[in-house]
Amino acid sequence: MADANALAQETSPYLLQHAHNPVAWMPWGAAALERAATEDKPLLVSIGYSSCHWCHVMERESFEDEAVAAVMNEHFVCVKVDREERPDVDAIAMEYVQGATGHGGWPLNVFLTPDQVPFHGGTYFPPQERHGLPSWQQVLLAVAEAWRTQADEIRATRGKLAERLGGGARLRPARRTFDPAALDQAVGSLSELHDAVNGGWGTAPKFPAASTIEFLLRRGDTSTTVQTMKCMAGGGINDQIGGGFARYSVDATWTVPHFEKMLYDNALLARAYLHGWQLTGDEDLRRVCEETLDWALREMHAEDGGFFSALDADSEGVEGKFYVWTVDELRAVLGEDADAAIRWLGATEQGNFVDPHHPADPGAPGLNVLEDRGPRPDDETVERIRATLLRVRGERVWPGLDDKRLTAWNALMISALADAGAVLHRADYVDAARDTAQFLLDRLRDADGRLLRTYNQGAAKLPAYLEDHAFLLEALITLHEATFEARWLHEATALADVLLARFIDSENGGFFSTADDHEQLLARRKDLEDSPIPAGGSAAAFGLLRLAALTGEHRYEEAGVSQLTLLHEIAARYPSAFGHLLQALDFHLRPTREVAIVGPAEGRAPLVAAVRSTLRGDLVLSGGDGTDAAGLALLEGRVPVDGRAAAYVCENFACQRPVTDPDELLALLDA
Structure with a gap:
């Protein structure tokens, strides 16, 4: 039994792709760690994801080879990890490999001691030595020999590595005062780094930078942002026929896509295009937003209400053939x-x-x-x-579909659908956002009500991470603002309480990536940078600051500000890595306005349309019929005026006189 492949009972499509390899793969967990300790063998941890092209290549070349598998099984306890299910394991392994080799990527192959100390690793290794890379068998035999002769020295590095691999956990808070000029500095830096010819930031391969675009839009930048969005929309990275964006472009002109389509990219980009349209009125941006969301609803939406994770780059063994x-x-x-x-x-x-x-x-x-x-x-x-x-x-023949549903990525899609549905008057988008939120709340919580990470084949599992909680917090707030349904804000408040109870660093501020009762790994990390999805801590900060503005709960603001205190100086110097945190900082530094609109739904509509007529980064929005505040602080005491729907514009819950005319409301908002 020890040499049997143990992946057949997993629900991750990536792990199931490897279930018939002759390698005796085990999933990450207590059984693999115990076996490594009992047999005193290193762990060979191989990490990837289902739509990863080079992961497929290495599987065909090495993991399906009987002779190679025999070497792996003899010397190691072999563990397969889906990086999308286990970002905690992936983050530690990636930081080690990047530190040791200067680069990273997937497939990611790392060798660990039985007590989780990494001591060798890399990415793709060929079956034969070429291009300066050793063959996979050479690596296996060299690592096995190192373990046989140097195990004690390798084990002795545990303490030092555990500290180094904690990500931002070693970071101490900076000065508490925030300088608004830092935001201007960040805009200036991004303008200098912007590719004025092709749009975007950086060189090939070029990734869409949705969080950077969103930050710049909040600051009123319509030059670099619109040019970038237009270049991406017109390039091969955007599927001109079916809608939706590929994960990245292998060239600098957005022409040559790496054809895999990820749910998270499309959720983030659809919302960026929506906000670009709100700010500029450019119909091309609106069209791309809708084409992207229509693609997601057509090709990625499950009957249960959730959204699948990804479409592979390959079909029939050829990248992009589809x-x-x-x-x-x-x-x-x-x-x-x-x-x-x-x-x-x-x-x-x-x-x-x-x-x-x-x-x-x-x-x-x-x-x-x-x-x-x-x-x-x-x-x-x-x-x-x-x-x-x-x-x-x-x-x-269709590309492979990764049909697992991840809480974090589904939450990003809820935000995009709810926001776009409300702004563009697309009831189908809002309905889909509702269904997905209900799916997560019904299917991705355990018996104790704790949020879970992943769902497939009728089963949810794995404790949720910071990003799951934080993205869902933001999504539920956005869904409340789109629908004025109180239940979503109540669920957001409960989720925020979990963030404060389980994830916050009460000593240094900010948020750990795992809960305080999470499985013990080599290090409890704080993952700080957008990569390319927003960092969980940045999303937690933004969500908590928005929630504080809606509820008046100061403790939410304090928790969000603690993340800003850790990172605001670094973020201003390296803005391309901290787009979401900079959005949160921008929100915090503006005089935030709370807008409450009460009255019959038909009467509210023109007032709501006035609020949504442009991108407004300095307000939160709630509403109701004016007869029941539904436990929402912002609605308490807010009633229609002479039977007409009324809007209350407030700061710190102190409101100006209510207005019933959309033009009057616009004048207040634009003052």
């Missing part, structure tokens, strides 16, 4: 629309997404550079092209 169209294929299916589609999609003999200046390997999907593409056709033509190509594409 998405690529050759000139001949377009002519065969589109008829008179073919020429317009060929120009728009930049199709070549090899296909679209082929860079003609850097020809792809034979048989690989091709790429086109942006300047070689024609303009987007008129809307009627685009609608015909998309309908036909979606139908034909749907008959192809």
